[in-house]
Amino acid sequence: MLRSVWTKTLWEGRNGIVLWSVALAGVSLMYALFYPSINQESFAQAMESFPEALMLAFGWDDLTSAAGYLGSTVFGLLAPILMIVFAIGLGTRAIAGDEEAGTLDLLLAHPVSRARVVLERALALAVSLTVATLAVFGAIVAARGVAELDALSVGAIAAASLHLLLLALTFGTLALALGAIGGSRSLALSGAAIVAVLGYFGNTIARQVDATRWLATLSPFRYYEGGAPLRNGLQVGDATVLLVASALFVAVAVVALGRRDVGA
């Protein structure tokens, strides 16, 4: 478990990975099991009394179908928020946190290159997020039979989960890159968090109006849910955009850390 930087990073973060996975699985399970009580005539009627603009803004236009329900609860809000918080935390710790704690110094004095440290830390980030995503996926698949969600295929749930993973990876690698550039925890954390908040609301608001719709293409959330993977399956183009963005952030981190003083 201790042979390389990435396994060591995972090993040290094991408690966090378990806790976040349990929390994500719990939340997903809870919402999934709540679906039968919403999937009823009376609820659908009640929803009709809400203003349509509001329903659209929150993506509640189709709350009673299985895809609509999960898309606006688990995959629409809670899982992305939790995953992004988890990812930004990990990405911040990967370089900046380690550097501020003074422990990056000793690691880099060993025969490992800075590029290798960045790449292995990014790998550990990706693996951690994959485990957490699998917890979401597993919980929903497990609840599918019980909770009358069988209108959804396992493939569709997998597609939405993959988009979730890539969204979180984008923000995690962004935090990692900001940390590699500035060496500051607070900068990495707040920088990535600001992009996340702007991206979320930018995507939600911009797509309401034709004139600003293009703005949404700047938001990672557009590539997360714009193609409705829960309904339409994997959106290869959108997923690629998120993957390329993540790879780009990692590349920036490698270059940035390679050029500057460490711990200064």
Place this chain on the structure above:
Amino acid sequence: MQHANRLVIELTGVVKRYGRDTTEPPHRAHALEPHTNGPTGAPLRARALDGVDLQVRAGEIFGFLGPNGAGKTTTIRLLLDLLRPTLGKVRVFGQDPRSAGPALRRRIGYLPGDVRVGTRQSAHELLTHLGQLRGGVSDARIRSLAERLGLDLRAPIRRLSKGNRQKVGLIQAFMHDPELLVLDEPTSGLDPLLQREFLAMVREASDRGRTVFMSSHVLSEVEQVADRTGIIRDGHLVAVESVDELRTRAVRRVEVVFGHDLPDGAFSEVSGLEGAEVHGRTLRGRLTGPADSFVKAAARHEVVSFLAADPDLEELFFTYYAERGGRHAA
């Protein structure tokens, strides 16, 4: 022997200024003179190192002395490519630390000035991991070093005391028996017994032909092991001397208590003794250079106790400082 005079560490005109743009191209050197402004008009940060030339030969134990903020840690971290010089050339085993990369660091053992390893894992886990980053260090080796320094390997690192963390730092620096040991204030936090053990470890490494570069505030510990010492102050290397030379310059506070009252002017003529004061049976003063004539003068009386304090580094620095005609004053 061909490698007897081989240089292990070589610094040439090294300037280090912290902050952005740490590696200025040489043609901008003029813009880096002290008290000038940067391109934006803001005053440039002071130089942590200001033109340091230093050479350490293979097999040498080199002590690097200086007061707080002199530039010791900065120099050391340049050797490991944790920092890059603003100007000048850094060579370790003839190679540039930046371009030589991991292969060069494989040959170095490094003790940080502040050993920080804030994890829940045990010392054993951490040391095994660090050993594996170096291609594997035998468990027996780790255990024998831990035993020698009296470190409990099972304890979680986060809860270790300062001295015990220092031991972890020492073990990881020594465990792969590197060709070059770069140690930043190695004895800080160690009790006197462990300081002795550490000095023994340094001597053994030196006997095996290893090169040791260690920084310190304390002249006495450097003096016990080092072949040569460099004295740095305000980013300037003010002297490089053999330990013997240094010793003759050192100023020691002495205090001798005699068995009877001293006659007037008993110690006024002793060479090397300054500021002698007699209070009843007690003599206090400051001794510079060879102690011979002072010891012989004292021996004419009944001596109850004799104390010669560690040389005061600040005073030593001051002698060098004053000698240079205050070149770096202001």
